[in-house]
Amino acid sequence: MSENGSEDGSLHIVDVATGKDVDKVIPNVQYPTGGGSLAWREDGSGFWYTRYPGAKEPAERQHFYQQIYYHRVGDDPAKDVYVLGKDFPRVAEIALDARPGAPGVIASVANGDGGEFAHYLIARDGGIRQVTRFEDKVVAAALGPDGLYLISRQDAPRGKLLKLALDDLTLAKAQTIVPESDAALEPGGEFGAGNITLTRNAIYLREIVGGPSRVAIYGLDGKPRGQLQLPEVATVDEMTVMDDGSLLVAVKTYLEPPQFMRVDADSGRSKPTALRQTSPVSFGDVEVVREFATSKDGTRIPLNIVRRKGLKLDGSAPLLLNGYGGYNVSLVPRFLGAATRLWLDAGGVYVIANLRGGGEFGETWHTQGALTNKQNVFDDFAASAQYLVDKGYTSKERMAAIGGSNGGLLMGAVFTQHPELFRAVVSTVGIYDMLRVELDPNGAFNVTEFGTVKNPEQFQALYAYSPYHHVNGGAKYPAIFMATGETDGRVNPMHSRKMVARLQAATGSGRPVLLSINAHAGHGMGSSLSIRVNQMADIYAFLFDQLGMTSPLQ
Known part of the structure; x- marks a missing residue:
């Protein structure tokens, strides 16, 4: 638990029957971006968990050097036993995965945010074995009763599934049981462990195909058994x-x-359950069409276009374009909810772009939008916007863009490079000064994704697109709404403050440049419902005003 969305968390062990703490609170177990993780011993007597050095250490160590400890329920946390991690990188991010019946716990260690992983097996008896190194290109691991399953990108950028016998965990002896296919086996969740699910007689692999996902079913020997039936x-x-x-x-x-x-465990057939969320809104009159824009270098960029059926492509609709493009994170289908229903009822169109830098098509798609290739992401987004105008979905005067965090960097880069492209831009918890971001505690984790100013080639790439350094006096920038949280441990609120100040002094369009700062919010995780609702209301009020929309609720 952390206060005010800071993600600077402490661990509470709670009796679910009484709601009371069982043990003393364990501090320093979580911090962005390294996060925190925990895996219970199967009998419930204790657990492995991650923690940081803590306040007694020098400031330069407090939010780095994540390690693994073991806590026995009922013991004083001061007696917890060190397990692993003193030799991990400064920017290690650890995820622990324990499964019923498995002979141990997998510790997956990320080397910052760039997509390199090492994997360790912590046996139930306390023995430790390193299975893979960062350079091995193994991005996920799952321990089953009959072996260790690994997603490898070695000579397979979309991923292949390997299996190791438990009595010999030598990576060179791994058997390829599912070769690379047209779909990507991406790291996701706890570094991909959730993408490999093992039952007593089958392997279920979550695959991603440009955004939407599918589940492929295999026997334990790797023989294909078809796919799980899912919506399209x-x-x-x-x-x-x-x-x-x-x-x-x-x-x-x-x-x-x-x-x-x-x-079903034996037949593999699926059926709906009564477990489902409800919604006060319906989308029966709405459709999602998938089209492709062509980026500057000829790459096809998927666009998921949410529109009311029968929409006339006459360029008059207000349109909101969303993008991210980084960290191997894929923008996948998510229920759009009431806010999008309001947008559509006001005549709007909503579009999600699957940009390079994400994981939608595997590691190659990611690396084409990372480090010195980051400009590709901005070109992809600009091309997507131009495509939507050319196809008659909207016009530049009726189009807005929205993104957060790395998507906020995307917003800043695009509106400084193409100030004429959008009428309005919403950018939340964004990074705007790419030359100083690595000086923040959390910024160090981003070096493997963005690069460092200490490398001459990477410095040139960072400076070339750094939004703050490309704000030009007198440029006619779109209307801009930025938001940040005072306790954001992932992106320093300084970025939003200095960017807004620079834009307010520079813009020649006469359009507003606004900044919303919440003293009780961080990067968004853990924000209260009221904070999230209020921010959403501010964003939509801004967009409706700038695009000349009338709320159907009035």
């Missing part, structure tokens, strides 16, 4: 093995509330 454009969030061996699968789409399906 959907994503699978969770796959949980139940006590009877069946599988509970969480499915999300753009237009239907999240629901759970149950997969």
Whole structure:
């Protein structure tokens, strides 16, 4: 738990029957971006967890050097036993994965945010074995009762599935049981562990195909058994093995509330369950069409276009374009909810662009938008916007863009490079000074994704697109709404403050440049419902005003 969305968290062990703490609170277990993780011993007597050096250490160490400790329930946390991590990188990010019946716990260690991972097996008896190194290109690991399963990108940028025998965890002896296919096996969730689900007689692999996902089913020998039947454009969030061996699968789409399906352990057939969310809004008159823009270098960029059926492509509709493009994070189908329903009812169109830098098509798609290739992401977004204008979905005077965090960097880069492209831009918790970001505690984790000013080639690339350094006096910038949280540990609020000050002094368009700062919010995780609702109301009020829209609620 952390205060005011800071993600500077402490660990509470709570009796679910009484709601009271069982043990003393364990401090320093979580901090952005390294986060925090925990894995219970199967008998419930204790757990492995991650923690940071803490306030007694020098400031330059407090939010780095994450390590693994073991806590026995009932003991004083001061007696917790060190397990692993003193030799990990300064920017290590650890995820722990324990599964019923497995002979140990997997510790997956990320070397910052760039996509390199090492994997360790912590045996139930306390023995430790390093299985893979950062340079091995193994991006996920899952421990089953019959072996260790690995997603490898070695000579397979979209990923292949390897298997190691438990009595010999030498990577060179791994067997390829599922070769690379047309779909990507991406790291996701706890560094991809959730993308490999093992039942008593099958392997379920979550694959991503340009944004939407599918679930491929294999026997334990790797022989294909087909695919799980899912809606056409959907994503699978969770796959949980139940006590009877069946599988509970969480499915999300753009237009239907999240629901759970149950997969029979023997037949592999799925059926809906009564476990589903409800929504006060319906999208029966709405469709999602998938089209492709062509980027500057000829790359095809998927666009998920959410529109009311029968929309006339006459360029008159207000349109909101969303993008991210970084960290191997894929923008996948998610239920759009009431705010998007309001937008559509006001005549709007909503579009999600799957940009390079994400994981939608595998590691190559990611690396084409990372480090010195980052400009590709901005070119992809600009090309997407121009495509939507050319096809008659909207006009530049009726189009807005929105993005947050790395997507905020995207917003800053695009509106400084193409100030004429959008009428309005919403950018939340964004990074804008790419020459100083690595000086922040959390900025160090980003070096493997963005690069460093200490490398001459990477410095030139960073400076070439750094939004703050390309604000030009007198340029006719769009209307801009920025938002940040005072306790944001991922992106220093300084970025938003200095960027807004520079824009307010420079813009020649006469359009507003606004900044919203919340003293009780961070990067967005853990923000209260009231904070999120108020910010959403501010954003939509700004967009409706700038695009000349009338709320259907009036």
